[in-house]
Amino acid sequence: MTTPVRKPSMTPGEALEFHQGALVVDSKMIVSQGVLYTDKMREAMAEWVAEGRLSRTEIQGRLLAMEIQELQNSPEARNQYREFWDKSGVTVGSSTYVGPHPPDGAFETAVRSLTQGRATIDAMGDDLRLVLTAADLEQVYNDRVRGIIFDFQNTTHIGGDLSRLDVFHDMGLRIVQLTYNLRNLVGDGCTERYKTGLTYFGLEVVERLNELKMMVDVSHCSQQVGWDAIEHSTSPVIVTHSASNGVSYHDRGKDDDLAKAIADQGGYFGVAAIAGFLRNDTNATLDDFVDHVEHLVNVMGIDHVGIGSDKCGPGPGTETMFEFPPEMGPFATSYLYKEDPDPRMKAFDRGFDWSGFRPEHRLSDQHRMPDFDQPTDWPNITVKLAERGFNEDELRKLLGLNFLRVFRDVVG
Numbered sequence: 001m002t003t004p005v006r007k008p009s010m011t012p013g014e015a016l017e018f019h020q021g022a023l024v025v026d027s028k029m030i031v032s033q034g035v036l037y038t039d040k041m042r043e044a045m046a047e048w049v050a051e052g053r054l055s056r057t058e059i060q061g062r063l064l065a066m067e068i069q070e071l072q073n074s075p076e077a078r079n080q081y082r083e084f085w086d087k088s089g090v091t092v093g094s095s096t097y098v099g100p101h102p103p104d105g106a107f108e109t110a111v112r113s114l115t116q117g118r119a120t121i122d123a124m125g126d127d128l129r130l131v132l133t134a135a136d137l138e139q140v141y142n143d144r145v146r147g148i149i150f151d152f153q154n155t156t157h158i159g160g161d162l163s164r165l166d167v168f169h170d171m172g173l174r175i176v177q178l179t180y181n182l183r184n185l186v187g188d189g190c191t192e193r194y195k196t197g198l199t200y201f202g203l204e205v206v207e208r209l210n211e212l213k214m215m216v217d218v219s220h221c222s223q224q225v226g227w228d229a230i231e232h233s234t235s236p237v238i239v240t241h242s243a244s245n246g247v248s249y250h251d252r253g254k255d256d257d258l259a260k261a262i263a264d265q266g267g268y269f270g271v272a273a274i275a276g277f278l279r280n281d282t283n284a285t286l287d288d289f290v291d292h293v294e295h296l297v298n299v300m301g302i303d304h305v306g307i308g309s310d311k312c313g314p315g316p317g318t319e320t321m322f323e324f325p326p327e328m329g330p331f332a333t334s335y336l337y338k339e340d341p342d343p344r345m346k347a348f349d350r351g352f353d354w355s356g357f358r359p360e361h362r363l364s365d366q367h368r369m370p371d372f373d374q375p376t377d378w379p380n381i382t383v384k385l386a387e388r389g390f391n392e393d394e395l396r397k398l399l400g401l402n403f404l405r406v407f408r409d410v411v412g
Contacts, residue, residue, distance in 0.1 A: 031085075059324075100182070153177040182356040238269045243274075278292060285369055
């Protein structure tokens with residue numbers, strides 16, 4: 001049964017004005033890894049690339065550290081950072097501070113990343129706040145500033161020590177994705193060879209997250225991990241950023257029955273704006289993105305769907321604003337599509353690729369959306385949703401109120 005075509009609820013100009021006044025929560029807006037790219041950082045990039053010693057990963061690590069220093073010391077850098085947020089019109093972004101990582105050194109990486117997040121917030125003064133509760137989120141909106149929620153996209157960083165969840169909670173962490181794409185001690189990811197469910201240790205992780213009032217995210221997890229999480233979690237399970245397999249299949253997508261079960265538990269599903277997740281070719285646009293939104297609204301109800309763009313910079317994946325040369329990308333997954341890639345461009349330059357992405361996952365340089373390539377294009381989402389007939393009340397729910405509701409239900 002096809003969805004009836006709805007008339008636009010407002011003009012593009014009205015939608016842009018509406019966007020600027022609305023509570024907009026992006027449940028996966030990666031402002032933790034390369035939003036800022038100053039002239040000083042460009043000069044450093046050129047120097048390191050010319051030297052030829054450092055890998056893409058090593059250069060990115062240096063630039064991230066440099067980004068903090070720029071925000072702390074340069075008024076121009078802080079203005080550039082504010083402009084990024086202002087152009088997006090996003091009020092609060094849930095931002096990732098750990099992702100795929102080998103077991104060795106994962107805990108230390110997580111601690112360092114969270115301290116960098118705190119340093120960013122401190123450098124921006126009252127313009128940027130850490131969101132720990134629903135009341136914090138609402139206050140950020142009322143004060144017309146910006147907010148960040150700390151999230152993890154993996155549990156490798158706790159190792160086998162549940163008490164580390166308490167440590168990370170005390171550092172401000174509020175959302176935890178149980179796995180990335182591959183298997184960890186908690187369960188299987190969505191691109192692993194065999195996609196089973198939660199381990200016994202994984203069940204205890206979910207229990208501890210519930211006790212700490214932290215959100216259980218299954219975005220990159222296998223379908224079975226999602227089902228197990230729903231069965232065992234005493235709080236609603238969420239998907240911060242994914243797509244609908246009912247529209248276009250992708251390993252990173254979710255099946256309709258799982259999406260419906262998440263809604264029935266009171267959960268939330270943020271639709272990702274990654275072109276390759278939305279359709280099985282290189283022609284994705286925001287119309288395809290809204291196809292996923294519409295389908296999930298039909299499956300889950302209007303109260304359980306939102307936006308989790310999963311973007312930071314231009315390109316096929318999350319990316320950064322850092323401009324790597326072709327020999328080192330230019331994008332994070334470019335190496336997957338080259339016959340003999342320069343070892344320096346790989347995601348993990350010291351052996352096994354822990355990202356779990358493969359060429360069939362549609363993250364080539366050609367998989368991009370012309371009308372949404374980076375978070376500064378965010379207003380285009382609101383314009384497109386209005387063009388497709390979502391009314392003001394529905395838009396407010398999709399843009400932020402649905403996430404606020406589940407955040408309040410779980411975190412408090």
